[in-house]
Amino acid sequence: MPRIIEPLGLITGPVAFHALREGFALPLQGGDIAFAFVRLIEDGDDLGVGPVNLVPEDWREALDAIAQRPAPFAGLPADRPLVMGVVNVTPDSFSDGGRHVDAKAAIATGHAMLEAGADILDVGGESTRPGATAVTLEEEAARVLPVIRELAKAAPVSIDTRNAATMRAALDAGAEIVNDVSALRHDPEAMAFVAATDAPVVLMHMPGDDPATMQSLATYGDVALEVAEFLASRIAACEAAGIPRGRIAIDPGIGFGKTMEHNLALIDRLPLLATLGCRVVLGASRKRFIGTLSGVEEAGRRVPGSIAACLAGAARGASILRVHDVAETVQALAVWRACQAGAPPASHD
Numbered sequence: 379m380p381r382i383i384e385p386l387g388l389i390t391g392p393v394a395f396h397a398l399r400e401g402f403a404l405p406l407q408g409g410d411i412a413f414a415f416v417r418l419i420e421d422g423d424d425l426g427v428g429p430v431n432l433v434p435e436d437w438r439e440a441l442d443a444i445a446q447r448p449a450p451f452a453g454l455p456a457d458r459p460l461v462m463g464v465v466n467v468t469p470d471s472f473s474d475g476g477r478h479v480d481a482k483a484a485i486a487t488g489h490a491m492l493e494a495g496a497d498i499l500d501v502g503g504e505s506t507r508p509g510a511t512a513v514t515l516e517e518e519a520a521r522v523l524p525v526i527r528e529l530a531k532a533a534p535v536s537i538d539t540r541n542a543a544t545m546r547a548a549l550d551a552g553a554e555i556v557n558d559v560s561a562l563r564h565d566p567e568a569m570a571f572v573a574a575t576d577a578p579v580v581l582m583h584m585p586g587d588d589p590a591t592m593q594s595l596a597t598y599g600d601v602a603l604e605v606a607e608f609l610a611s612r613i614a615a616c617e618a619a620g621i622p623r624g625r626i627a628i629d630p631g632i633g634f635g636k637t638m639e640h641n642l643a644l645i646d647r648l649p650l651l652a653t654l655g656c657r658v659v660l661g662a663s664r665k666r667f668i669g670t671l672s673g674v675e676e677a678g679r680r681v682p683g684s685i686a687a688c689l690a691g692a693a694r695g696a697s698i699l700r701v702h703d704v705a706e707t708v709q710a711l712a713v714w715r716a717c718q719a720g721a722p723p724a725s726h727d
Contacts, residue, residue, distance in 0.1 A: 391720030408447025449624030463491035502538030
């Protein structure tokens, strides 16, 4: 990417309203969060930080693009952060220890998540935790298809897979969205398959295309900039293959080939991804860095830390939060949104 603009100085509520009205800020992707400053980056060089109303004229088109609301993703609401409930149909999930490997249990969990307020359900049949080993296509399909057939009757379902054959079977079973941790790189048939459908796709950053080796590749200069550049290249590849930007969401890949410091930097600088013009998905729920920061070893006991990470992401423009603890996240978001909006102005009538 020859040029990139990083939004800074995020503000919300009445202050944001006044800053927008007076021209001192712009809306981040057309939403309720505004930004008053930017960092200009050209060919990897930091050109400095300045207020939005003093950005050079030849940068204005790129700046205005960040202020535009992206196309609705998968026909879902765009006026608030959405909650994507994780349904892992695997025996070796890091987050739940395989409690949902039975189809009936996974289906029950999915329905419970919907009752708790989930907007999307993300169903996966292959563990992608660090060091995980691949499963056969037959085993992956046998795990997810019965679950998708039932849950797709009640809500939008995404299929979490790297494999084109599983994508095809899942969409035939009722899934609507493809969520690929390899950003359509693992399977050479995946890109063409998604392009031939109307399915939206989530592209995630991961160094390499194999979860078994990704942690050995966790070396970056500027992790936020390098992740943004990678995702920009994948968006361009998708568009060249016939997948329009409006069908694409992007995920920085928290925990996928990243250290704790990388994860924290990516969450802190999440607005950088707004320059790519796609919805941003954040999946930080229960991950190892939360346990490291909180001293909680058991993944299932990292709910408070997971909510803190979700709210930090939402405050920085994340459109979709991929979580295991739906009810708690929905409640936290409701309170956070009310606090962000602030009290209405006092009447002087």
